């Protein structure tokens with residue numbers, strides 16, 4: 001058939017962590033068709049509704065098309081258009097002025113969910129400019145699992161979905177909606193079809209929970225209690241891998257003694273899971289080999305995240321599932337440029353001591369600033385003042401805990417620049433808004449630096465609108481004007497080429513091949529030990545005293561003590577149709593989910609005289625929002641699931657698009673933070689609900 005559609009192979013991105021190989025049909029610089037590529041290494045033909053809606057982002061009539069400079073007061077919604085030259089000049093002048101006045105660390109560089117190479121180019125810009133403060137919302141997303149992994153076993157243990165597991169323990173992860181871990185759900189589903197067993201730990205009966213051998217309906221925010229009970233059963237019943245522990249366990253005896261206090265009967269009261277179910281599931285995990293723990297966001301969205309992540313890694317270790325095929329592995333990167341070299345870490349050797357959070361006693365390997373500490377620095381000038389921010393790919397007014405605090409901090413900044421593809425509540429507070437080019441409009445590399453052992457090519461398929469620039473290009477131009485120009489390039493695409501050059505190819509060749517994957521190598525510790533101070537898996541942390549951390553994972557309570565004023569427990573899950581606060585403006589997705597819905601068990605709804613679709617008020621000690629009731633048996637009567645990420649692009653900019661009304665993070669606070677990562681409680685908080 002010749003209908004002059006040109007087909008281009010690329011990888012989907014910017015609608016979640018990305019990863020599906022897709023084929024995109026293009027005609028007259030417009031995307032006209034799209035399908036999953038059957039040869040895709042992660043998706044094998046799969047494609048989801050978000051991806052199918054994504055080309056509409058490019059042609060949406062309200063997309064940001066030109067750089068805008070604020071007119072009138074901050075947040076008033078009045079702008080005038082400026083040229084790119086003016087925009088780059090204005091931002092550089094303002095960031096340089098702060099640097100001259102209070103030092104480079106007075107400027108923060110903020111990124112939302114890392115979407116592509118722009119994240120690492122932003123770190124490079126911060127390093128070349130001289131600021132140690134790259135603010136990323138990793139406090140509640142991935143830092144706890146990655147860095148607890150590095151401290152415990154010397155690497156970030158990811159699921160090896162490429163080899164069959166006997167059992168997958170899906171712990172607070174819902175890949176049929178989220179494709180969490182940058183892995184593609186198709187790989188998991190394929191394994192389940194081939195006989196892999198499943199245990200699901202989730203307070204809500206998800207699609208996968210309904211298929212699981214055991215579904216543990218946990219009380220939100222008690223994952224550490226459950227993981228410790230698993231350790232108790234496995235140690236008490238001697239179901240652990242004795243050989244591996246003898247040779248490679250550091251502090252096993254201490255751990256064994258320590259977890260005695262966490263008997264399933266006791267932890268059952270905390271987690272609301274029957275003790276027999278805990279015991280059976282723990283046995284099942286220990287006796288299925290190899291088994292993988294696929295963990296999701298909820299394990300790192302309360303202040304006890306370090307204890308949870310540590311307990312889960314101890315579980316992987318004592319059952320001999322670390323770095324074995326089908327277990328939790330240290331993925332090998334392909335032969336590409338190392339991250340440290342790419343971001344020019346060498347230019348800022350003092351970063352570790354100077355970053356804002358170094359003054360808050362966080363864990364040593366955490367290299368991005370937790371948002372709570374960034375806002376405190378803006379608002380209180382402690383540990384030192386921060387007066388300007390450059391934000392890309394982020395909507396902190398919705399995504400950071402305690403939205404009021406975010407608002408106050410942004411109102412106080414001397415200067416704020418935001419790069420986005422659409423006007424958002426956050427962008428509406430900026431002094432300059434930059435129109436970014438996005439997925440399909442520029443060459444990009446996916447999954448670099450994420451620890452999964454592969455990188456994916458995302459060659460562009462159409463040209464961007466003439467004044468929409470890729471973030472990488474914006475940063476390259478800012479780099480030339482804010483730092484010694486020799487660190488930057490005439491053509492920003494050289495930044496892509498640098499990464500694949502060590503593999504002996506250029507970007508076009510990479511795009512042709514599609515992906516680079518490191519080789520499969522397992523049990524690397526046998527030749528070189530574990531990269532920890534003791535050379536072993538540190539069940540007890542050998543440097544705990546030095547850094548003032550608990551040596552062993554513990555249960556030290558609920559995220560918040562119970563409070564009769566707020567008798568229900570609040571949590572959330574990501575929507576299948578949206579990415580965080582993004583894309584409520586895409587009609588195709590909005591049709592599927594027009595309103596923020598809160599899930600309530602019918603019994604609870606009856607108790608509070610709430611009916612389906614009623615507008616309800618959800619309250620915590622931090623704030624109050626409105627959402628619409630959806631009655632569902634999938635949740636426990638004591639738990640409610642509110643929707644997260646809601647604002648209303650159809651409303652007025654001067655009201656910041658109704659950013660407060662249904663915004664989950666009006667219900668969260670930064671008063672209590674986990675010591676190690678500065679993590680606030682997003683899940684498992686006390687709340688109450690009533691009809692409006």
Ligand SMILES: Nc1nc2c(c(=O)[nH]1)N[C@H]1C(S)=C(S)[C@@H](COP(=O)(O)OP(=O)(O)OC[C@H]3O[C@@H](n4cnc5c(=O)[nH]c(N)nc54)[C@H](O)[C@@H]3O)O[C@H]1N2
Pocket residue numbers: 014111112113114115137140141297392393394395396398399400401419420421422424436437438439471572574579580581582583644645664665668682
């Ligand atoms: N209460 C609560 N809070 C949470 C979470 C939770 O579960 N509950 N989840 C947390 C997690 S896991 C994360 S990762 C964060 C996410 O936090 P954010 O990444 O800040 O979330 P988004 O709301 O998706 O904002 C992304 C913005 O990037 C813009 N964008 C899209 N493509 C491009 C592009 O190519 N260039 C530019 N410049 N902009 C682009 C979108 O329009 C959008 O405004 O939120 C965290 N916050």
Ligand SMILES: Nc1nc2c(c(=O)[nH]1)N[C@H]1C(S)=C(S)[C@@H](COP(=O)(O)OP(=O)(O)OC[C@H]3O[C@@H](n4cnc5c(=O)[nH]c(N)nc54)[C@H](O)[C@@H]3O)O[C@H]1N2
Pocket residue numbers: 015016017113141171172173174175177178179180181201202203204206218219220221222223295296297298299571572573574575576577578579580683684
């Ligand atoms: N469609 C879509 N996909 C996404 C995203 C998105 O916003 N939308 N965001 C992307 C990002 S940045 C990330 S980090 C990942 C996150 O991916 P996931 O980790 O899968 O995300 P969540 O939906 O927050 O949580 C997963 C499951 O945890 C359950 N849960 C809620 N509270 C608790 C609890 O206290 N304990 C336990 N054990 N389970 C609980 C929820 O019911 C849900 O089924 O997804 C990525 N993919």
Ligand code: SF4
Pocket residue numbers: 012013015016017018019020043046047048049050051179
């Ligand atoms: S699951 Fe994610 S990567 Fe795959 S098609 Fe959907 S949005 Fe794209």
Ligand SMILES: [Mo]
Pocket residue numbers: 113140141
């Ligand atoms: Mo995330």
